[in-house]
């Protein structure tokens with residue numbers, strides 16, 4: 001599975017997880033939208049939740065958009081492909097630690113890999129980050145349960161358990 005990122009470059013380059021993925025040869029960054037290949041686009045605004053059923057439709061390609069959260073509005077997600085939101089998962093990065101849904105680019109790609117039962121890929125992506133392993137530990141149970149679902153409606157049903165605990 002290949003990981004591609006459309007890189008806007010408007011976030012702090014020191015903290016940018018996409019640039020670190022590029023540095024360690026773990027993702028391909030694109031500075032032009034037209035170069036981004038078709039794939040499963042990780043889009044927090046998407047109506048449908050990512051599920052194992054999306055694996056084939058995405059042609060083995062995961063795509064994320066790396067930009068600041070301020071500019072991550074719906075209109076920014078113009079990449080070609082199957083747009084999917086990630087279900088309830090909590091961030092492990094120091095900026096948004098413990099916050100649900102607001103993942104870094106590497107956390108989002110790793111979460112998608114886990115849901116597609118590609119645990120080794122997830123571990124490899126997170127390896128250059130000191131909090132990378134924590135992301136998998138914090139989300140171990142939901143990631144396992146999501147990977148056992150067949151479609152988006154089952155994912156949403158599982159997610160309800162975690163959302164109920166939040167209230």
Ligand SMILES: C[S@@+](CC[C@H](N)C(=O)[O-])C[C@H]1O[C@@H](n2cnc3c(N)ncnc32)[C@H](O)[C@@H]1O
Pocket residue numbers: 011015016017018042043044045063064065066067068069072084085086087101102103104105106108
């Ligand atoms: C807004 S950028 C912020 C990146 C941050 N600057 C970094 O250094 O990683 C995070 C990207 O990860 C993906 N992402 C994060 N949380 C997501 C979610 N809940 N559902 C789908 N995609 C998500 C999206 O592609 C999103 O644009």
